[in-house]
Amino acid sequence: MAVNSPLPVAAELKPVAGVEIGFAEAGIKKPNRKDVLVMKLAPTATVAGVFTLNRFCAAPVQIAKAHLAAAQTSGKPIAALLVNTGNANAGTGELGLSLANETCAALAAQLGVDAAQILPFSTGVILEPLPAAKVIAGLPQAVAGLKADNWYNAAEAIMTTDTQPKAGSRTVTIGGHTVTLTGISKGAGMIKPNMATMLGYLAFDAKVAQPVLEQLVKHAANHSFNCITIDGDTSTNDSFMLIATGAGSLEITSVDQPEYAQLRDALTELSLFLAQAIIRDGEGATKFMSIIVEEGSSVEECRKIAYSIGHSPLVKTAFFASDPNLGRILAAIGYAGVDDLDVSKLNLYLDDVWVAKNGGRNPDYKEEDGQRVMQQSEITVRVKLARGAATATVYTCDLSHDYVSINADYRS
Amino acid sequence: MAVNSPLPVAAELKPVAGVEIGFAEAGIKKPNRKDVLVMKLAPTATVAGVFTLNRFCAAPVQIAKAHLAAAQTSGKPIAALLVNTGNANAGTGELGLSLANETCAALAAQLGVDAAQILPFSTGVILEPLPAAKVIAGLPQAVAGLKADNWYNAAEAIMTTDTQPKAGSRTVTIGGHTVTLTGISKGAGMIKPNMATMLGYLAFDAKVAQPVLEQLVKHAANHSFNCITIDGDTSTNDSFMLIATGAGSLEITSVDQPEYAQLRDALTELSLFLAQAIIRDGEGATKFMSIIVEEGSSVEECRKIAYSIGHSPLVKTAFFASDPNLGRILAAIGYAGVDDLDVSKLNLYLDDVWVAKNGGRNPDYKEEDGQRVMQQSEITVRVKLARGAATATVYTCDLSHDYVSINADYRS
Numbered sequence: 001m002a003v004n005s006p007l008p009v010a011a012e013l014k015p016v017a018g019v020e021i022g023f024a025e026a027g028i029k030k031p032n033r034k035d036v037l038v039m040k041l042a043p044t045a046t047v048a049g050v051f052t053l054n055r056f057c058a059a060p061v062q063i064a065k066a067h068l069a070a071a072q073t074s075g076k077p078i079a080a081l082l083v084n085t086g087n088a089n090a091g092t093g094e095l096g097l098s099l100a101n102e103t104c105a106a107l108a109a110q111l112g113v114d115a116a117q118i119l120p121f122s123t124g125v126i127l128e129p130l131p132a133a134k135v136i137a138g139l140p141q142a143v144a145g146l147k148a149d150n151w152y153n154a155a156e157a158i159m160t161t162d163t164q165p166k167a168g169s170r171t172v173t174i175g176g177h178t179v180t181l182t183g184i185s186k187g188a189g190m191i192k193p194n195m196a197t198m199l200g201y202l203a204f205d206a207k208v209a210q211p212v213l214e215q216l217v218k219h220a221a222n223h224s225f226n227c228i229t230i231d232g233d234t235s236t237n238d239s240f241m242l243i244a245t246g247a248g249s250l251e252i253t254s255v256d257q258p259e260y261a262q263l264r265d266a267l268t269e270l271s272l273f274l275a276q277a278i279i280r281d282g283e284g285a286t287k288f289m290s291i292i293v294e295e296g297s298s299v300e301e302c303r304k305i306a307y308s309i310g311h312s313p314l315v316k317t318a319f320f321a322s323d324p325n326l327g328r329i330l331a332a333i334g335y336a337g338v339d340d341l342d343v344s345k346l347n348l349y350l351d352d353v354w355v356a357k358n359g360g361r362n363p364d365y366k367e368e369d370g371q372r373v374m375q376q377s378e379i380t381v382r383v384k385l386a387r388g389a390a391t392a393t394v395y396t397c398d399l400s401h402d403y404v405s406i407n408a409d410y411r412s
Numbered sequence: 413m414a415v416n417s418p419l420p421v422a423a424e425l426k427p428v429a430g431v432e433i434g435f436a437e438a439g440i441k442k443p444n445r446k447d448v449l450v451m452k453l454a455p456t457a458t459v460a461g462v463f464t465l466n467r468f469c470a471a472p473v474q475i476a477k478a479h480l481a482a483a484q485t486s487g488k489p490i491a492a493l494l495v496n497t498g499n500a501n502a503g504t505g506e507l508g509l510s511l512a513n514e515t516c517a518a519l520a521a522q523l524g525v526d527a528a529q530i531l532p533f534s535t536g537v538i539l540e541p542l543p544a545a546k547v548i549a550g551l552p553q554a555v556a557g558l559k560a561d562n563w564y565n566a567a568e569a570i571m572t573t574d575t576q577p578k579a580g581s582r583t584v585t586i587g588g589h590t591v592t593l594t595g596i597s598k599g600a601g602m603i604k605p606n607m608a609t610m611l612g613y614l615a616f617d618a619k620v621a622q623p624v625l626e627q628l629v630k631h632a633a634n635h636s637f638n639c640i641t642i643d644g645d646t647s648t649n650d651s652f653m654l655i656a657t658g659a660g661s662l663e664i665t666s667v668d669q670p671e672y673a674q675l676r677d678a679l680t681e682l683s684l685f686l687a688q689a690i691i692r693d694g695e696g697a698t699k700f701m702s703i704i705v706e707e708g709s710s711v712e713e714c715r716k717i718a719y720s721i722g723h724s725p726l727v728k729t730a731f732f733a734s735d736p737n738l739g740r741i742l743a744a745i746g747y748a749g750v751d752d753l754d755v756s757k758l759n760l761y762l763d764d765v766w767v768a769k770n771g772g773r774n775p776d777y778k779e780e781d782g783q784r785v786m787q788q789s790e791i792t793v794r795v796k797l798a799r800g801a802a803t804a805t806v807y808t809c810d811l812s813h814d815y816v817s818i819n820a821d822y823r824s
Contacts, residue, residue: 056746321820327538334468408733
């Protein structure tokens with residue numbers, strides 16, 4: 001059960017002009033489930049992405065990066081994205097690259113484009129060869145079914161251990177132009193490197209120059225997918241792709257255009273929604289926490305502290321237990337690695353409750369106030385460092401018995 | 413139930429000439445438990461320590477550091493260590509310093525020394541004022557009971573949530589001199605910042621010059637207490653103290669003396685035993701893992717990778733489940749932050765089983781071999797980086813349902 005995360009409604013997921021979606025049940029790991037997704041793009045589309053920093057980055061990640069780079073110089077734009085679940089094609093060496101290339105070539109042939117115009121993505125078990133023949137056998141079905149109004153199926157087709165599909169749409173007006181944004185995401189959020197990679201795809205119908213799109217995807221990722229953590233593990237296959245189809249009337253050629261900031265904020269808001277949906281569906285999650293660190297001397301130190309709190313198993317079990325255990329949060333701040341931190345100036349809040357003042361227990365703090373907040377399913381932890389004006393936010397969930405059960409029992 | 417860690421036998425814990433031990437049941441948190449420990453040292457003793465790096469370092473830690481420094485210049489050696497459980501005196505500001513100083517002054521008066529000759533240590537709940545009056549009221553009982561043959565009681569007196577006392581003794585012959593080493597430790601190992609701080613005390617009856625002792629304590633800590641992790645949390649009160657009583661015939665004045673290395677190795681071996689005892693008694697632990705990273709280009713990168721594996725909740729739950737889940741270990745290596753790591757040269761072993769070869773699954777690896785090793789209660793994970801000659805080892809335990817239960821239910 002995801003935390004305060006209602007199922008998306010298919011009718012509310014708006015088609016994005018310039019994107020057609022098809023899927024197949026290719027039986028990659030199990031029969032009778034959607035496991036191949038094709039997203040076909042208009043020739044006017046630009047695509048930019050951010051990828052896992054894991055040194056064991058998977059074959060499709062390596063190829064997607066190379067194809068994105070090649071599209072800049074070849075004059076042949078990215079024509080389609082191909083996603084499979086059931087196998088991550090990671091830790092598979094030269095064979096993995098070769099098999100991923102085969103799937104790109106097969107889809108390219110059916111779409112009448114070059115293999116280098118296809119971006120491949122995989123998620124699933126690692127260290128096992130990609131069943132490329134099954135993926136390829138599923139492509140005709142996916143291509144035959146291509147249509148614009150297919151985002152709910154897309155969200156389902158990329159699920160692995162997710163308990164529900166994750167998708168959202170927005171319509172915004174920017175400089176008099178209507179822009180439609182629709183995105184999907186999956187994965188228990190950097191939590192199951194061998195199975196549940198984090199994937200996000202967000203398409204919108206503006207025309208955006210490639211260098212601008214690169215800025216947009218970095219900004220959106222840094223304020224969404226890069227702000228979430230379930231257990232600190234990062235996958236071999238994590239990817240987030242931003243697709244500007246160019247099919248609408250808004251055109252952005254420079255970050256100095258007045259419309260840039262509006263578009264950036266709209267994309268970031270939807271990206272954050274998609275990223276938070278992953279946390280809300282985190283393995284065993286019963287609570288959703290926003291860790292906000294303010295008044296830092298740099299964003300980096302704020303992030304360090306926010307992640308230190310968000311990664312602490314002690315903090316996370318305290319949230320699971322609805323226990324307002326201030327000591328655990330303060331200790332996590334203390335060992336975050338900010339060496340010159342003056343803890344005697346530090347203030348800590350749980351929602352509206354001021355729990356620690358100047359590094360110690362707030363004399364006015366009452367345990368029952370902390371207890372009240374900890375009972376909630378959504379909790380904000382706010383740390384004020386009194387060192388500057390920088391801020392950072394990290395989103396996470398609690399650590400429950402179900403987390404251990406899911407991960408201990410996963411392969412058996 | 414600690415993992416393969418039999419109870420210490422009181423009769424086997426050898427007195428160390430120059431150390432007398434007394435304890436009290438002072439009712440600091442609960443009645444009828446040993447919660448105050450006094451270790452009185454001979455005037456010939458030198459003392460050196462390493463302390464938590466947590467920015468929320470507790471009042472007693474600040475005072476112990478200051479008193480150690482003062483002893484170097486005052487000509488008045490450290491005369492006693494005073495440890496209380498039940499309250500950590502952390503996050504307590506000026507009042508905390510004042511209360512800790514009061515306890516030092518009270519013990520000093522009874523021993524006829526200066527307050528600056530006392531080293532205070534506390535472990536227990538944080539953010540609450542130290543009940544100094546209770547500690548002080550317990551001192552006469554502790555001082556009256558001072559005797560050399562009292563190490564088992566010392567080990568019990570520093571326990572908090574430990575399921576068993578941790579202590580060990582060694583007798584070694586160095587350069588014709590017999591040296592007796594006895595030590596105690598406590599704490600579920602950097603795991604409960606608000607309660608179960610890691611403490612270690614190791615005394616031996618050689619005479620060691622202060623600068624040499626500083627080297628010894630750093631070396632011993634770096635190869636023992638600094639190599640263990642349960643959940644990555646580090647406490648506000650962690651301390652490890654090395655006490656050379658000077659009561660024996662061995663004297664070390666320089667690290668260049670031939671006896672130095674022998675003494676260093678003996679101290680390190682016992683320190684490692686005491687540190688591993690903490691992991692074996694880790695909260696909910698059912699398995700003990702040694703993570704050995706070899707062939708690195710620096711010790712630092714080996715430690716990064718070893719800790720990345722040792723901290724991964726996914727890896728730790730896989731060990732709990734006896735699941736030879738290679739993907740999780742490889743992914744943890746990949747995100748350890750060694751940016752130029754060439755994973756295609758990497759080899760991974762579970763005990764004697766070669767599981768990953770050149771970054772991928774070893775073609776000769778059989779799942780049942782991995783399964784056999786994972787069933788054991790002691791497992792060695794060995795990673796070979798093929799980058800150099802550096803090596804590092806980290807000791808950890810698995811992540812079980814009991815870990816969540818203990819930490820979720822702890823305060824209720």
